[in-house]
Amino acid sequence: MMASLEKDELQRSLMMLIPNLRAFAMSLVRKHDLADDLVQEALIRAFQNIHQFAAGSNLKAWLFTILRNAYLSHLRKRRFEVGDPDGVHAEGLVVPGGQSAHMELLEFQRALDSLPSDQREAIVLVGAEGFSYEEAALMCGCAVGTMKSRVSRARSKLAEVMGLSPSDELTVA
Amino acid sequence: MSDDAKRRSETALPSQHEDGAGRLAGIGLEPESQDVIARKLREAYAAKLGEEVPDKFRQLLDHLASKKGG
Numbered sequence: 001m002m003a004s005l006e007k008d009e010l011q012r013s014l015m016m017l018i019p020n021l022r023a024f025a026m027s028l029v030r031k032h033d034l035a036d037d038l039v040q041e042a043l044i045r046a047f048q049n050i051h052q053f054a055a056g057s058n059l060k061a062w063l064f065t066i067l068r069n070a071y072l073s074h075l076r077k078r079r080f081e082v083g084d085p086d087g088v089h090a091e092g093l094v095v096p097g098g099q100s101a102h103m104e105l106l107e108f109q110r111a112l113d114s115l116p117s118d119q120r121e122a123i124v125l126v127g128a129e130g131f132s133y134e135e136a137a138l139m140c141g142c143a144v145g146t147m148k149s150r151v152s153r154a155r156s157k158l159a160e161v162m163g164l165s166p167s168d169e170l171t172v173a
Numbered sequence: 174m175s176d177d178a179k180r181r182s183e184t185a186l187p188s189q190h191e192d193g194a195g196r197l198a199g200i201g202l203e204p205e206s207q208d209v210i211a212r213k214l215r216e217a218y219a220a221k222l223g224e225e226v227p228d229k230f231r232q233l234l235d236h237l238a239s240k241k242g243g
């Protein structure tokens with residue numbers, strides 16, 4: 001049986017990480033209901049397998065790996081289409097601020113959505129979630145060099161889609 | 174964005190793998206382009222992190238914890 005303190009700590013830690021899990025799940029499937037289903041599945045698996053979690057290791061990385069495995073299981077089972085052809089995800093983004101900033105963010109989200117799934121996953125894990133290349137590679141079951149390559153290609157494609165090139169004059173806020 | 178969401182985006186981002194100027198290591202891209210992409214990525218992700226968590230998740234965790242606790 002799980003000790004009360006341990007259980008409470010786990011529950012609190014999981015609650016804190018739900019926004020990150022939902023954001024990552026959204027980057028994978030780009031549909032809120034599916035993303036939430038994956039997060040719920042990941043939370044259930046985490047509780048079921050908490051005995052496998054090594055104390056002192058990275059809970060967030062462990063949860064992200066579980067979530068990713070749940071996503072792969074779901075893909076295998078349902079072979080659902082992960083695209084966002086109608087821009088449902090992009091249009092549904094809640095973006096604070098002015099209309100111009102909103103439009104820029106929508107454009108970027110569309111560019112991000114247009115990336116191959118392995119590249120999108122890589123740049124989200126490393127660039128947005130702050131995992132190391134080593135951690136992200138471990139999560140995705142690939143070599144560190146492969147992860148670096150995916151991030152680099154993702155960045156190059158985003159630059160291309162956004163019309164950024166070495167010769168462009170950029171205004172950085 | 175709520176205070177909690179702001180805190181999350183501030184603590185989670187930028188990535189530790191960016192250099193001192195907040196840019197991801199890149200191949201064949203100008204630093205300015207890398208800056209723009211890193212910033213946009215953070216903004217887009219912060220918008221997702223800032224979304225309110227539905228109460229069903231708290232209920233699920235309560236349920237799982239009660240089952241686990243016996």
